[in-house]
Amino acid sequence: MEAVYHYDGSFEGFLCCIFDIYQYKEIPAAIECGGEKAFTLFASRTVETDRSHSARVLRKVSACAPGAGKLLWHGFLTCLPEKELHLYYFVAKLLRDGPAFLQDRSDKTLYPVVRAVQHLHGEVHLLKGFVRFSELGGVLGGEIEPKNRVLPLLKSHFCARYQNERFFLYDRTHKEALFYAGGHAVIQPLEHFQMAPPDEAEARYRILWKRFYDTIAIKERYNPRCRMTNMPKRYWNTMTEFQDEDYFKPQTHPEDAAIPAAPAARFVPGTRQEPGPSAPGSDP
Amino acid sequence: MDTLEKLTILTAAAKYDAACTSSGAKRSPKKGAIGSTSSAPAGCCHSFSSDGRCVTLLKVLLTNRCIYDCKYCVNRRSNDAKRAAFTPEELADLTISFYRRNYVEGLFLSSGVFRSPDDTTELMIKTLALLRERYRFNGYIHAKAIPGASPELIERLGFLADRLSVNIELPSEAGLKRLAPDKSKHSILTPMRQIQCRNRQSREELVKYRHAPRFAPAGQSTQLIVGATADTDFHILRLSQGLYDRYQLKRVFYSAYIPVVEHALLPAKDVKPPLLREHRLYQADWLLRFYGFRAEELLDESHPDFDTRVDPKCSWALAHLDFFPVEINTADYEALLRIPGVGVTSAKRILSARRVGPLHTNQLQKLGVVMKRAQYFLTASGRMADGLHFTPDSLLRGLIAAEKPLLPEPDFEQLSLFDPVTA
Ligand code: SF4
Numbered sequence: 049m050e051a052v053y054h055y056d057g058s059f060e061g062f063l064c065c066i067f068d069i070y071q072y073k074e075i076p077a078a079i080e081c082g083g084e085k086a087f088t089l090f091a092s093r094t095v096e097t098d099r100s101h102s103a104r105v106l107r108k109v110s111a112c113a114p115g116a117g118k119l120l121w122h123g124f125l126t127c128l129p130e131k132e133l134h135l136y137y138f139v140a141k142l143l144r145d146g147p148a149f150l151q152d153r154s155d156k157t158l159y160p161v162v163r164a165v166q167h168l169h170g171e172v173h174l175l176k177g178f179v180r181f182s183e184l185g186g187v188l189g190g191e192i193e194p195k196n197r198v199l200p201l202l203k204s205h206f207c208a209r210y211q212n213e214r215f216f217l218y219d220r221t222h223k224e225a226l227f228y229a230g231g232h233a234v235i236q237p238l239e240h241f242q243m244a245p246p247d248e249a250e251a252r253y254r255i256l257w258k259r260f261y262d263t264i265a266i267k268e269r270y271n272p273r274c275r276m277t278n279m280p281k282r283y284w285n286t287m288t289e290f291q292d293e294d295y296f297k298p299q300t301h302p303e304d305a306a307i308p309a310a311p312a313a314r315f316v317p318g319t320r321q322e323p324g325p326s327a328p329g330s331d332p
Numbered sequence: 333m334d335t336l337e338k339l340t341i342l343t344a345a346a347k348y349d350a351a352c353t354s355s356g357a358k359r360s361p362k363k364g365a366i367g368s369t370s371s372a373p374a375g376c377c378h379s380f381s382s383d384g385r386c387v388t389l390l391k392v393l394l395t396n397r398c399i400y401d402c403k404y405c406v407n408r409r410s411n412d413a414k415r416a417a418f419t420p421e422e423l424a425d426l427t428i429s430f431y432r433r434n435y436v437e438g439l440f441l442s443s444g445v446f447r448s449p450d451d452t453t454e455l456m457i458k459t460l461a462l463l464r465e466r467y468r469f470n471g472y473i474h475a476k477a478i479p480g481a482s483p484e485l486i487e488r489l490g491f492l493a494d495r496l497s498v499n500i501e502l503p504s505e506a507g508l509k510r511l512a513p514d515k516s517k518h519s520i521l522t523p524m525r526q527i528q529c530r531n532r533q534s535r536e537e538l539v540k541y542r543h544a545p546r547f548a549p550a551g552q553s554t555q556l557i558v559g560a561t562a563d564t565d566f567h568i569l570r571l572s573q574g575l576y577d578r579y580q581l582k583r584v585f586y587s588a589y590i591p592v593v594e595h596a597l598l599p600a601k602d603v604k605p606p607l608l609r610e611h612r613l614y615q616a617d618w619l620l621r622f623y624g625f626r627a628e629e630l631l632d633e634s635h636p637d638f639d640t641r642v643d644p645k646c647s648w649a650l651a652h653l654d655f656f657p658v659e660i661n662t663a664d665y666e667a668l669l670r671i672p673g674v675g676v677t678s679a680k681r682i683l684s685a686r687r688v689g690p691l692h693t694n695q696l697q698k699l700g701v702v703m704k705r706a707q708y709f710l711t712a713s714g715r716m717a718d719g720l721h722f723t724p725d726s727l728l729r730g731l732i733a734a735e736k737p738l739l740p741e742p743d744f745e746q747l748s749l750f751d752p753v754t755a
Contacts, residue, residue, distance in 0.1 A: 152685040154698035177378040177388075181433045188432060208361040208368045213432070256339055256426065257435050263343040264391065265381035268590045268605055271740065274384025278377070288435070289379060 050077040051091040053132075057081035059124050062132055063102035065095045066139055079132035109139055113147035119165060125197040128164035135161065168196040176205055178279070180288045181215065182243065182250055188215035191243060191286050199226045199235050207233050244299075251298035254288055258296065261289040333416055339426070341416040345396040345407050346442055348592075350585040351497060351553055352388045354437040354472040358549070359494070367431060367471035369438070369494065376437050384740075389440035389474060390430050394418055394455055398444030400514040404501070404560050406592045407444045417446070420459035428467050438472030438494075439463070449480035453489060460492035472550075477527065479519040486523050487547075490530055495550040495582070498523050503568045507561035510597055527552045528579050551582035558613060559606040560589040560598060564636035569616055569627040576620065586613045607740045612638040619644060622676055623669045646672045646731045649709055656709040657716065661690050672731070673706030693717040704734035 051074050055061035065079050077090045110117035123135045134157075141149065141157045149155045153162055171194055179202075181188040188210065192198070199219050206217065207228050214229040218241045225238040246254060284290040355375035361368040377386040395417035396407045406413060418426075427439045441459065446452045456475060463469040475493040477486050490496055498520055502508045505517045527548060534547035554575065556568055572584040588605035591598060616638065619625040623645070630644050631637070639647045649656065649672050658667050660682055668679040678700035685691060685699060693712045697703050707717040708727055722730065 148688055152688040152695075153681050153700075154685060154691075154695035155688075159698050173376075177376045177434075177437075179434050183432065190434070209434075210366070210432070211361045211368075212364065212366065253429050253433060256336060257430060257433070259336060259340055260343050260390065260430075260435075261379060261381065261387065263340055264347050264387060265383045265385075266347055266590060267383075269383035269385070269588075269607065271384040272382060274740065275380045275382055278384060278386065279380040287379065288433075 049091065050075045051093050052077050052088050053079045053093050053095055055079065055081050055095045056097050058097060059121060060099055060102035061095060061097040062124060062135070063105040064097050065132070066105050066136060067098075067101040068093065068095050069136065076133065076136055078130075079136060105139075109142065112142050113150055116142060116147065116150065119161065122165045122168060122201075123161045125200060126164035126168045127195045127197075128160065131164065134164075168198070168201070171196050172198050172201045174279075174283065175202060178283045178287055179206075179217065180286060182246060182254075184244055184247065184250065186214065188213055189218070189243060190215070191218045191220055191241070193220045193282070193285055195221065197222050197224075199224060202226065203233055203235070246295075246298055248298045251296055254291075254296050258289050335422055335426070338416045338418055338422070339392065341414055342392045342394075342396060342418060345413075345444075346391050346393045346440075348406075348587060348590065349391065349440070349442060349499070350385075350555055350587040351474065351583070352386055352391055352440060353583070354388050354474075354494075355550065355582075359470050359472075362468075362470055365468040365470040366428065367438075367469060369470075369472045378434065378436055388437045389472065390427055390436045390438070391440040391442075392418070392423070394423065394441060394443035394452070394459065395446050396444045397446050399447065400445050400512070402501075402512040402514070403593070403595050403597055404511055404557065404589065408593075411593065418459075420455065420462050423459050424462045424467055424469075427463060427471075428469060431469070431471050438469075438474070440474040442476035443478065445478060445480075449478040450482055450485060452478050453481040453485040457485065457488050457492065460489070464492055474550075477523045479515055479523060481523065483523075483526055486526055487530065490527060490548040491545050493548055495553060496527050496548045497553045497555070498527070499555040500571075501555060501557050502561055503556050503563040503571050504561060507563065511560065524552065524554070524579050524581075532580075551580065553581060553583040553585060555585040555587055557589050558586050558610050564631075565609070565613060565616075565638050566627070566631040566633070566636040568613060569620070569631060572617055573620055573627045584617060586610050586617070608640055609638070611740050612640070612644060616644040624666055642728070642731050643672075643735055645670075646705065646735075650728065650731075657711045658709060659711050659714065660696070661686050661713055671706050671709045673702035673704065673709075675700070702734070705731060 051072070053065045053068070053076050055065050061081070062079070065076070069076055077088070106117050106120070109120055120135060120139065123131060123138070128134060137157050138161050149158055153159060175192060175194060175198055179190050179192060181190040197219070199217065199222075202217065203226055206215065206226070210228065211231075216225050216227045218225045218238060223237060223239055224235055225241065226233060226235050288295070353375040354369060359367070359369040375388055377388055379387040381387055393407070395415070396413065397415045397417060398407045398409055401408045401410050423439075423441075427436075430436045431438065441456055443452050443456060446455065460473060460475065463473070473493045474495045474497065475489055477489060477496050477498045479498060486496075500520055502511055508515055508517060530547045531551060534544065537544040538546065556571070558568065568586075575581045575584055588607050588610040589599065590605045591601045591603055594601050616625075616630055619630065620627065625648070630648055638644055642650070649670070655670065658671050660668065665679055665683060668674055668682055669676070674682070681699040682691065682696075682701075685695070691712050693703075693707070693710075693715065696706065696712070703717065707720055708722060708730070710716075
């Protein structure tokens with residue numbers, strides 16, 4: 049019997065879908081989250097997220113092959129269309145045939161997943177460089193528009209880089225933000241966010257950077273195509289060097305210069321709870 | 333002069349240096365310090381300038397005042413250019429502020445020779461010490477060792493920087509004599525040797541004492557200017573090979589000469605920088621470092637320059653057709669690496685995948701093989717790619733067409749595309 053599975057959008061929730069599919073010995077027609085449940089001819093199942101179930105699935109997958117649990121988690125962070133089904137097929141094959149096919153990247157089930165994960169890792173790598181922070185009221189803040197859910201994978205990099213800072217990074221695409229203060233990091237949903245305009249000092253560094261960027265290019269080597277290949281245009285939107293004039297003007301009335309208070313106020317150093325997917329292997 | 337103007341002058345004066353990577357250094361985060369360099373082994377590009385080059389470090393000169401008169405250089409004494417100098421405080425503040433905003437991975441500090449090599453190096457040390465000690469900066473620093481500076485000062489510099497470099501610039505001693513009369517092969521190679529020995533010694537000490545200070549842990553690099561002198565590709569590549577073999581350099585950078593000055597001994601000002609040639613040298617350099625090629629396999633006295641039409645690996649393959657086709661189900665790693673279109677990653681994937689079962693040509697693209705190039709040179713289970721027919725002539729045309737969209741000088745390339753094959 050085929051059924052459509054609905055879950056809460058979390059990694060644990062997705063693992064629970066796999067748990068239930070095995071439990072009911074069903075074939076999933078689709079695995080979905082959020083939004084209205086569309087009318088289908090298939091049976092519809094709403095999966096409750098049960099951490100003991102998700103932990104069992106993850107343990108089982110991780111026991112099949114080193115790296116399989118991580119691949120599953122990273123696969124879940126990608127923007128692969130119908131990623132849940134692809135990942136389910138991956139798990140089903142792993143449990144049925146054993147891990148040998150993991151050696152062969154061209155395998156029909158594995159290939160779409162590793163391709164998507166490679167795209168995710170590529171985006172993470174680029175963003176480690178392309179993220180731009182502004183300092184406002186002693187807090188560093190930045191925004192990105194990634195295709196994949198990169199924040200969980202950017203977390204350790206930026207926390208190490210800015211160990212003694214307070215910072216946040218807002219993901220406009222997935223409407224969530226990474227907050228870091230006092231040695232603790234959380235990723236939380238955040239529906240709206242608007243960056244405050246710069247103060248004098250911040251505007252000055254933006255201008256200095258823009259000038260450096262414009263000056264370092266050698267005009268005899270002008271090659272916009274090469275720049276575009278290395279740094280696709282979709283990243284430019286959140287990068288200092290490509291903003292228009294207003295971005296470089298300081299806020300003239302200090303009393304208006306509200307700090308990007310929304311996120312800054314959310315800093316709750318000391319509370320260490322993480323709603324995002326936990327790292328595989330670190331079973332709760 | 334305000335910081336913005338200084339930054340403009342001292343960036344423009346530094347931009348011709350090709351090296352801008354943060355690779356090869358691991359600095360794990362330290363308590364109370366700012367930054368780390370533990371990201372990807374390939375380094376981290378923070379932007380790309382409009383010439384397509386990666387921007388990783390705040391690359392500036394401490395000053396563009398110079399007592400030397402290297403003919404090819406915008407900063408030479410006899411050039412009528414506006415001069416500026418950062419104070420160590422100014423530069424440290426810029427570095428930290430850029431680093432915190434994630435504009436850069438660190439600082440690349442070079443300088444004109446101000447008063448003397450020792451005076452210049454002391455100023456550089458002062459700046460780096462300020463960054464490392466007062467600001468507790470734990471990011472990447474690449475510093476230029478000035479030829480002629482005393483060994484004690486270079487030693488200090490090396491304990492503050494992740495990477496040191498001494499630029500050779502001109503690939504032959506004759507070139508140096510004519511165009512950089514204040515420098516000599518000796519004054520360049522002496523600090524290189526010192527850096528190499530000190531770096532090795534420091535790594536040995538680290539094995540014994542975990543907290544021994546680290547001397548230029550990311551090693552050293554250099555830069556060669558291509559096209560300012562008459563040196564051939566063969567000469568340049570053999571020089572690089574020697575530097576990798578004998579000085580354990582991490583990287584040699586190649587910089588197409590851009591005529592910035594009118595001088596009887598240099599190419600005229602309207603000569604275009606030889607970007608394609610530079611590109612071929614980088615490709616060949618890659619073959620030396622990761623593919624097990626030797627310079628003598630790629631070029632020789634009778635073919636001293638690279639074919640502009642195809643990349644060095646294809647060029648080698650065309651001259652060694654008896655080596656092909658390579659059977660990918662049985663060939664060893666070294667043989668796989670010789671196939672045009674197969675790289676280090678795809679060769680490893682082939683080795684891994686063929687353990688699961690025999691491979692067919694239609695799987696190879698998914699393993700990362702560039703079939704447009706590779707198809708002519710391999711078989712899978714004894715068979716070539718389906719429907720592939722070619723003659724030596726169409727083979728060459730196919731290879732040229734496969735690379736064309738990737739070349740830095742598409743216009744230039746069109747001219748030579750239909751040259752007779754004997755070129
Ligand atoms: S010593 Fe360096 S800065 Fe001075 S002229 Fe020569 S290359 Fe230029």
